[in-house]
Each structure stands twice: as structure tokens, then as C-alpha cells.
Amino acid sequence: MINVENIQKKFGDKVVIEGISAQMRAGQCSLIIGASGSGKTVLMKCMVGLLTPDQGSIYYNGNSFTAMDHKSKTLIRKEIGMLFQGSALFDSLTVEENIMFPLNMFTKDSTGEKLKRVNTVLDRVNLSGINKKYPAELSGGMKKRVALARAIVLNPKYLFCDEPNSGLDPQTSLVIDKLIRDLTLEHQITTVINTHDMNSVMEIGDYILFMHQGKKDWEGTRKEIIFSKNQQLNDFIFASEFLKDAKDMRMLEETGKIPNDRDLDQMIQP
Amino acid sequence: MTFLSDIGRFLLTLKGMFKKLENRQMYGKELIRQCTEIGFGSLGIVAIISVFIGAVSTIQTTYQLVSPLVPISTVAEIVRDTVILEFAPTLVCVVLAGVIGSRIASELGNMRISEQIDALEIMGINTKTYLILPKIIAALLMIPLLVIIAMALGIWGGRLAGAASGIISPNLFDKGLMSNFIPYNVFFALIKSYVYAFILSSIPAYFGYHVRGGALEIGKASTKAVVISCVLILFADYALSALLL
Numbered sequence: 326m327i328n329v330e331n332i333q334k335k336f337g338d339k340v341v342i343e344g345i346s347a348q349m350r351a352g353q354c355s356l357i358i359g360a361s362g363s364g365k366t367v368l369m370k371c372m373v374g375l376l377t378p379d380q381g382s383i384y385y386n387g388n389s390f391t392a393m394d395h396k397s398k399t400l401i402r403k404e405i406g407m408l409f410q411g412s413a414l415f416d417s418l419t420v421e422e423n424i425m426f427p428l429n430m431f432t433k434d435s436t437g438e439k440l441k442r443v444n445t446v447l448d449r450v451n452l453s454g455i456n457k458k459y460p461a462e463l464s465g466g467m468k469k470r471v472a473l474a475r476a477i478v479l480n481p482k483y484l485f486c487d488e489p490n491s492g493l494d495p496q497t498s499l500v501i502d503k504l505i506r507d508l509t510l511e512h513q514i515t516t517v518i519n520t521h522d523m524n525s526v527m528e529i530g531d532y533i534l535f536m537h538q539g540k541k542d543w544e545g546t547r548k549e550i551i552f553s554k555n556q557q558l559n560d561f562i563f564a565s566e567f568l569k570d571a572k573d574m575r576m577l578e579e580t581g582k583i584p585n586d587r588d589l590d591q592m593i594q595p
Numbered sequence: 596m597t598f599l600s601d602i603g604r605f606l607l608t609l610k611g612m613f614k615k616l617e618n619r620q621m622y623g624k625e626l627i628r629q630c631t632e633i634g635f636g637s638l639g640i641v642a643i644i645s646v647f648i649g650a651v652s653t654i655q656t657t658y659q660l661v662s663p664l665v666p667i668s669t670v671a672e673i674v675r676d677t678v679i680l681e682f683a684p685t686l687v688c689v690v691l692a693g694v695i696g697s698r699i700a701s702e703l704g705n706m707r708i709s710e711q712i713d714a715l716e717i718m719g720i721n722t723k724t725y726l727i728l729p730k731i732i733a734a735l736l737m738i739p740l741l742v743i744i745a746m747a748l749g750i751w752g753g754r755l756a757g758a759a760s761g762i763i764s765p766n767l768f769d770k771g772l773m774s775n776f777i778p779y780n781v782f783f784a785l786i787k788s789y790v791y792a793f794i795l796s797s798i799p800a801y802f803g804y805h806v807r808g809g810a811l812e813i814g815k816a817s818t819k820a821v822v823i824s825c826v827l828i829l830f831a832d833y834a835l836s837a838l839l840l
Contacts, residue, residue: 373717402719413714416705427718430618485717 326350327372327483327515332381334367341367342539345381347532351482352513354506354529356520359536360561365519366487368536372517373405373485374398385483403431406476408505410488412468414460414475420447421456424475431479446474450504466497470504477508484514490522498522502529523562526550527575535561551575605801611723612731622729629733633796637694637741641687645745648682649674649752657762667763671753671771676780678749684784685832687745688791691738692824696799699730700820703803704813712804727800734796735789742788746781783839790831798824 327349334342342364349355357365370376372383374390383390385401393401414423421443428439447453450470460468469489476484486505490498506529509516518525526533527547535543535558543555551572553559563572577583616622652674660670703726706712715722750772757763763771799820806816 375713375716399719402717405717407714407717409710409714411709413710415711415714416709430621430718430720 326386327517328382328384328387329368329372330382330384332368332371332378332383334364334371334376334378340539342371342536345534345536345541347534347541347544349515349517349532351515352510353531354509354516354518355532355534356518356526356530357534357536358521358526358561359542360521363536364539365536369485369487369517369519373407374402403479404482406479406481406484408469408472408476408484408486408489410491412460412465412472414468414472416460418459419456420452420458420460420463420471423460423471424478427475427479442478443474446478447471449477449508450474451500465492466494466500469493469497469501473501473504473508477512480512482514484509484516486516486518486520488519488521490520490525495524498524499528505529521561523568526562527571537561548579551579604805605797608723608727608801608804609797611721612728614721614724616724617720622725625725626729626733629729630737632698633695633730633733634737634740637691637737638744640690640694641741641745642748644687644690645678645683645748646752646755648686649678649749649754650756652677652682652749653753653756653762654760657757666771668767668771668774670757670763671768672775674753675750675772675776678753679746679780679784681832683745683749684742684787684791685828687742688738688788688795688828689825691741692791692795692799692828693821695734696795696821696824697817698799699796700799700803700817701813703727703800704806704816707804707806708809708813723804727797727804730800731793731796734792738792738795739785739788742784746784783835786839787832787835790835791828794827794831795824798827 329345329347329349332342332345333340345364345368347355357368359365367376371378372390378391382392385404388397388401390398390401414420415426418426421440424443424446425439428434428442432439434442443456444453447456450473452467452470452474455463455467455471460471463471473486473489484505489501489505493501502525505516505518508514518529520526527550530547530550533543533545533547533550534541535555537557543550543553543558545553550558550562563569574583653670656670656673656677657667660667660673703712706726712722712726715725754765754768757768758765799817802816802820802823803813806812
């Protein structure tokens, strides 16, 4: 579990995030949503320690990450996996070497054991047999899945995903969402996703934190978001007529007026 | 102000490199990779520059030595000392600042922009130690070797040009090489090469590591790194010559 308490971050005189508190639970996908410039990425960077907040605390399973010394932070970081917006794969390494990198750095396993683990996670993200390819030879969706494989190769307790669906087609986005959701449930990972993909919000958002101009404007579940009266949130999520119609449809489903027979697993079948 | 803050950040970056290694084997592999890229990767250009510099030195020295009172073997002495004292360490390192410096700055800049450095940080790896330290150590190991090779090839190039143009026979050139040789000159050239190696690896690493923005900023950082490295190499050349000769 991750607890964020009253986080504030300034760059110069500009307050980028202010008074953010949230609780992200194990086995759930917690989504941070908001318009560009609302402070989502800064919040996530504060949570993983890439930025130091000016105020407030972040707790990993009750241990204050912000108050830890460098050595203790390093230990926590070994339990963190992160999927970056641009995948952040190492260009000069093959897929296999990319995924094996954390294993090489932090385990004393034999090469055979490490290779077995690499193949297991590659299989898990449905990319078996691409071990020797370089990142430049992969599509955007494949890169994201390889990056996800690298993020989970050390069995992290915490998984952070920064815009996992950016630049991907809707079908591939669903594949990534399903993978993240399944991995979260299988390994009871505390997953934090930074997104403005509405499909993700509606399909995998167990807990949703809406940010507006650096502040927490709303929080709740994907069911509650349908019935929210928050104007900023509604303007952001249901921005088009199509999405407004979708919202109305969901409201009818949630109130039992029409049946809901959608299944994310079936939706991504070829 | 920016200049002072850059110096401060540069020193902090250097200080940040000296942390406990997470896995010695991985750092060793990275060091070997860097030695290969810096050493073997630059061998071709060093060889070409050295041979031609030696050859041109022989021809131009002969052109300027018009007095019949000066024995022709003096040409070899002048070429030897010029190549050892100045051309091999300084000129080669100025060229290497362009070749290696731009590669280091753009590699690290690209890693920064594409969040690869952040990815390493998240894994719990000290990125300054993993990415910068092996490059500086590799430069300190390989560049003095390249400078020694440049000395040998420069003198050989001079001998070759002397023979090819009929200025000085190989025997006379060899005789000139042996006379009035001061071993301290080689020692001095090696000291210079260590200082230059540090400059041309650490400055580009600093600029590349701290890039902010996009592809344009990588190019700017790379150019800035090369220009500053070259200026510092020339300044160090003057300072070391004034101090040690």
C-alpha cells in the first residue's frame, strides 16, 4: 500500500502540486488522471523519488519514503517497477538484455535461471521469441510490453505506469490495460497509473484520483465517476458528445436498466 | 552566475560518482565496453592524423631550415620533439574531444531525454557511478595509450615523408631521432594526456547527463561540451607547459 500525505512541490515560485493526499492499495489499479500540466507526472515522480517533494510524506507499507536515507530508498526502489511513457528501453541492448538488466544487477542467479525468468515474463506479455531483437525493431505497443516485462521481472510490489497507452491504437491500449490489470491481481501489486486514456479509466480504474491545476479535485471508483457531479471532472472525462453518450449508457448499466455484458478479456480477442 | 553554478554542479556530479557499486561485474563489463569504444573506436582517426602530422612536420621543418650549417638530421630531432611534446598529446586530444566528447554527450543526453537514466534510477542504480565513472576511467586508461601510438605513428609518418620526398634518408632520420633525446618529454606528454583524458570525458559527460528538453538540446549540449573541452585542453596545455617545462 502507498499513502501520499499532503504533498507539495514547487519549481521556483510556481506551485505545481499542492496538498495531494491519497491511498493506493495492493491488488488495485490506482489511476491519476487530469489534463496536461495538471501535475500528474510530477506527483508520480515524487512518489518514486525522482523528485523530492517540498512538503508532505509518502509511505510505502507504512515506511516514510521521503524521510528515508539513500540506502533505504535504494532497497524500496528494488521493489518498484516502472513503465515509462516512451518505454525507456536501453537502445544498445537487445530485448533479452534489457529485461535481464535488473536481474544481472541485483541477483546472483545463474545465466540459465535468468534466461528462464526473461522467457517467463516475455511469455507473460505475449512476446515470446523476440529475445534477440533491438528496441528499434519493435512497434510502439511491443516496446511498451517489453518495458512492462522489464518492470515486472524482479516481481515488484509496486508498479508505476506513466501514460502506458500514449501513442497506441485502441486495441493495443486494451491489451496493455488488461496486462497491467491481470498482473496487478495475480501478484497483488500496488499499481499506480498516470493516464488520460478514458478507456483505462472506465475499464481498470479501481481507484481514481482526478487532478486539476495541481490539486486533488475528485477521488473515487470507476463506478462513482459515472455519477459524479464534479463539473471539472465531467468536462475533462466526458469531453465529446460520443463520450457523453457512453456515460449515459454506463449510467443505465450501473442502475440495472440495461444489461452489461462487456468483458475486457473478450474485447481484445483477435 | 550560470558559470559558477555549472562549476558547482560539475563538482557535485563528480562527487556523486563515488558511491558503493551495486554489482562489480556489471560495472566491469561497462568499463570494458567503454574502453573498447574509446580506445579501438578512435584508433583509426588517431592513426590517420598522426601519420599526416608527422609527414607534414618533416616537410615544413625542412622548408624552414634553409641554412647549410644545420645538419639535415636536425629535422628528425625537431619532428620527434614536436610530435612528442605537442602534436601527439594536444592535437590528437583536441580531435578526440570532438570524436569522443560528442559521442559521450549525445549518448547521455539521449538517455536523459528518453528517460533511460530515470529508468536506471528507479531500479535503484546510482546513474552517475554507472554511466559516468566508467567513461572517465576508460578515457584515463585508453587515451594515454592512444597518445603513445600517435607519437610512434607521427614519427614514422615523418620518416616516411622524408624518404618519399627525398628530403632525408631513413638512416639519417634514425640518427637524428637518437640524438639529444630527453625521456622527460615523453613523461610530460603522458601527464598532459591524463589531464586531457579527464577533461574530454568528464566535461561532455556532465553536459550530456544534465540535458533538459529535446533533440535540439542534445545537439546544443554536445556542441557546448566539445567547445568547452577544446578550450580547456588548450588552457591546460599552456598551464602544464608553464609549470612543468
